[in-house]
Amino acid sequence: MPDLRKDPIVGRWVIIATSRAKRPHDFDTTPQRQKGRFCPFCEGNEDKTPNEIIAYRRPGSVPNRPGWRVRVVPNKYPALEIEGDLNKRGEGIYDMMRGVGAHEVIIECPQHLISTSELSEEQLREVLWVYRDRLVDLKRDRRLVYGMVFKNVGAAAGASLEHTHSQLIVTPIVPINVWEEMTGSLEFYNYRGRCIYCDMIQQELATEKRVVLDTPLFLAFCPFASRFPFETWVLPKSHSSHFENIQKNGVDDLSGVLRQVIAKIEAALGQPAYNYIIHTAPFDTQELSHYHWHIEIMPSLTKAAGFEWGTGFYINPVPPEDAAAFLREVELEAQEPQSISLRQTG
Amino acid sequence: MPDLRKDPIVGRWVIIATSRAKRPHDFDTTPQRQKGRFCPFCEGNEDKTPNEIIAYRRPGSVPNRPGWRVRVVPNKYPALEIEGDLNKRGEGIYDMMRGVGAHEVIIECPQHLISTSELSEEQLREVLWVYRDRLVDLKRDRRLVYGMVFKNVGAAAGASLEHTHSQLIVTPIVPINVWEEMTGSLEFYNYRGRCIYCDMIQQELATEKRVVLDTPLFLAFCPFASRFPFETWVLPKSHSSHFENIQKNGVDDLSGVLRQVIAKIEAALGQPAYNYIIHTAPFDTQELSHYHWHIEIMPSLTKAAGFEWGTGFYINPVPPEDAAAFLREVELEAQEPQSISLRQTG
Numbered sequence: 074m075p076d077l078r079k080d081p082i083v084g085r086w087v088i089i090a091t092s093r094a095k096r097p098h099d100f101d102t103t104p105q106r107q108k109g110r111f112c113p114f115c116e117g118n119e120d121k122t123p124n125e126i127i128a129y130r131r132p133g134s135v136p137n138r139p140g141w142r143v144r145v146v147p148n149k150y151p152a153l154e155i156e157g158d159l160n161k162r163g164e165g166i167y168d169m170m171r172g173v174g175a176h177e178v179i180i181e182c183p184q185h186l187i188s189t190s191e192l193s194e195e196q197l198r199e200v201l202w203v204y205r206d207r208l209v210d211l212k213r214d215r216r217l218v219y220g221m222v223f224k225n226v227g228a229a230a231g232a233s234l235e236h237t238h239s240q241l242i243v244t245p246i247v248p249i250n251v252w253e254e255m256t257g258s259l260e261f262y263n264y265r266g267r268c269i270y271c272d273m274i275q276q277e278l279a280t281e282k283r284v285v286l287d288t289p290l291f292l293a294f295c296p297f298a299s300r301f302p303f304e305t306w307v308l309p310k311s312h313s314s315h316f317e318n319i320q321k322n323g324v325d326d327l328s329g330v331l332r333q334v335i336a337k338i339e340a341a342l343g344q345p346a347y348n349y350i351i352h353t354a355p356f357d358t359q360e361l362s363h364y365h366w367h368i369e370i371m372p373s374l375t376k377a378a379g380f381e382w383g384t385g386f387y388i389n390p391v392p393p394e395d396a397a398a399f400l401r402e403v404e405l406e407a408q409e410p411q412s413i414s415l416r417q418t419g
Numbered sequence: 420m421p422d423l424r425k426d427p428i429v430g431r432w433v434i435i436a437t438s439r440a441k442r443p444h445d446f447d448t449t450p451q452r453q454k455g456r457f458c459p460f461c462e463g464n465e466d467k468t469p470n471e472i473i474a475y476r477r478p479g480s481v482p483n484r485p486g487w488r489v490r491v492v493p494n495k496y497p498a499l500e501i502e503g504d505l506n507k508r509g510e511g512i513y514d515m516m517r518g519v520g521a522h523e524v525i526i527e528c529p530q531h532l533i534s535t536s537e538l539s540e541e542q543l544r545e546v547l548w549v550y551r552d553r554l555v556d557l558k559r560d561r562r563l564v565y566g567m568v569f570k571n572v573g574a575a576a577g578a579s580l581e582h583t584h585s586q587l588i589v590t591p592i593v594p595i596n597v598w599e600e601m602t603g604s605l606e607f608y609n610y611r612g613r614c615i616y617c618d619m620i621q622q623e624l625a626t627e628k629r630v631v632l633d634t635p636l637f638l639a640f641c642p643f644a645s646r647f648p649f650e651t652w653v654l655p656k657s658h659s660s661h662f663e664n665i666q667k668n669g670v671d672d673l674s675g676v677l678r679q680v681i682a683k684i685e686a687a688l689g690q691p692a693y694n695y696i697i698h699t700a701p702f703d704t705q706e707l708s709h710y711h712w713h714i715e716i717m718p719s720l721t722k723a724a725g726f727e728w729g730t731g732f733y734i735n736p737v738p739p740e741d742a743a744a745f746l747r748e749v750e751l752e753a754q755e756p757q758s759i760s761l762r763q764t765g
Contacts, residue, residue: 074500074503074517074518074519075497075498075499075500075517075518076515076516076517076518077515077516077517077518077590077591077592078513078514078515079513079514079515081512081513081514083595084595085595086590086592086594086595088498088499088518089518090497090498090499090518151421151436152421152434152436152734153421153434153436154420154421157420164643165618165622165626166427166615166618166619166622167424167425167427167622167643167644168424168425168427169422169423169424169425170422170423171420171421171422171423172420172421172422172423172434172435172436173420221730221732223729223730242732244423244432244732245423246423246432248432248730248731248732249429249430249431249432249730249731249732250729250730250731250732251730253731269512272511272512273512276511276512276513280511297510297513298513300728348728348729350729350730352729369729371728371729381728382646382694382717382727383569383596383694383696383698383715383717384567384569384594384595384596384597384696385594385595385596385599386567386588386590386594386595386596388498
């Protein structure tokens with residue numbers, strides 16, 4: 074008999090339908106590596122992207138030339154544009170504003186690597202730092218209220234370029250899913266006086282069955298109402314609403330957690346396409362007692378159907394308890410801190 | 420400069436980013452017709468599906484044998500199961516219940532046709548009638564509160580079988596997207612005393628620029644805050660909250676509208692995969708003044724990315740005004756009522 078489970082934060086129901094279950098290896102993951110194609114993100118091809126906004130580079134090296142480790146450039150086909158005013162206006166019952174905002178690309182390494190799991194921990198740390206630096210810089214712009222960091226890996230997850238990169242979209246409004254998380258968690262806070270995410274961490278640690286990885290500062294687990302098979306969330310164990318307020322110890326720990334969780338998902342499922350997204354509080358708020366930043370990692374295993382878009386209802390054939398048990402048991406190759414490489418790409 | 424547009428009903432914002440626009444024929448639509456494969460939905464193969472729940476058949480023909488025109492069977496891999504009680508329960512902060520409900524398949528014709536546009540108007544009318552008959556029957560079950568009719572055409576839209584069919588999922592809870600529509604439209608009603616969908620129809624008819632098709636009883640238009648390129652909604656012009664209360668005149672008109680709109684989308688875009696979904700009021704309500712049933716048609720042109728799932732934010736490269744103008748201008752082949760065939764399948 075399938076289960077119906079409610080996401081306690083936003084109230085979204087998910088059908089956990091084991092009758093539709095497939096074994097992990099039954100999923101069609103078909104990683105498509107485009108060996109040999111020209112890559113505008115590789116070191117040496119800096120002139121094929123717009124001019125860099127910021128880069129972490131070797132002392133003495135020149136902007137838009139080799140010598141960088143992480144590099145941020147404007148998206149060549151931006152969904153939002155940084156110039157101009159919002160010009161908020163109505164048209165009968167409709168509301169609109171100009172698409173003012175930022176759309177940046179974070180090129181995560183100079184080599185042609187493909188997944189977060191292939192970065193060294195030191196590289197991933199710099200990626201996390203540059204996320205933070207860009208958020209801190211952009212939140213000074215009073216027209217903008219939200220910064221969304223996300224990453225698509227693999228064509229099935231919406232990536233158009235293979236070279237490992239993230240994107241940052243900064244908007245003049247709060248995305249509705251974050252808004253719903255904030256509303257839901259505020260309601261819980263008003264009723265119980267506690268952060269619902271903190272409660273979730275406590276409960277997951279107590280029951281253990283959905284835990285994937287537990288480190289001093291972070292917890293990775295498959296959420297109770299997982300929308301997608303092997304969906305995994307990473308939360309800081311200490312309450313914090315804004316990702317950009319992360320401490321150095323946090324970055325050091327998180328880089329290991331994120332890398333290991335993704336490596337486990339890839340080892341378990343045969344390197345599927347995936348997305349991750351950082352949910353954090355809006356720019357224009359101080360530290361919030363009810364909201365808790367986190368990273369949602371979503372492997373692209375199930376075919377997207379309009380049904381999900383049309384209903385907000387998800388059918389997930391893999392119970393999160395099974396997914397977590399599977400991921401816990403995945404053994405990664407012996408790790409040499411800061412230089413692990415699970416696979417080599419040419 | 421891109422536009423940010425707000426869906427007036429649920430408050431979801433959409434980025435209309437013409438800078439990312441592609442011409443309609445640039446989309447990768449790749450229709451994949453599986454000629455020659457065995458089809459369990461074709462007439463003569465009735466023993467390859469679970470026993471039928473209802474069928475419209477030739478007088479004297481026998482259930483689960485040839486002679487039917489439209490046939491409804493339980494889904495072989497159901498997301499929900501009809502037997503048992505809900506057993507609502509908690510687990511710490513989490514809520515769950517058993518996955519009680521119905522998951523049925525509506526086989527829309529005995530021949531191996533693929534899209535709604537290939538059905539005759541008479542066939543499509545019977546499909547609409549059987550949607551209604553199933554909803555009316557299932558709403559007598561007091562454990563169930565919502566019936567969702569949807570249709571996936573093409574692998575990219577989540578269809579696993581080619582033979583044209585719809586699905587009905589009946590759930591013990593209201594899907595969150597419908598809930599948000601109901602909440603949003605109730606708020607509007609409380610403030611203005613009018614149905615927001617009725618207002619939308621008036622405004623669309625007045626400005627005309629997003630109208631695709633206007634008939635005596637129905638209006639088809641590309642919504643102001645379209646999430647997807649060429650997304651099209653079909654609304655009854657007279658206020659009505661429950662699809663299953665549709666009048667015979669309505670069915671007669673709607674079958675033509677739905678068929679033509681889908682044929683136009685297919686002619687314009689080269690037979691893309693698509694979904695449609697009927698949003699109607701929950702079972703356990705009387706006629707509602709603030710809610711208005713409608714059909715949402717969503718071509719699968721853009722690659723699904725976790726970004727959309729993670730944010731509820733959509734980036735649409737085609738302004739709905741352009742899409743509607745394009746669809747208005749599409750000429751369909753001369754129609755012989757009740758026997759039109761836009762393309763022949765073997």
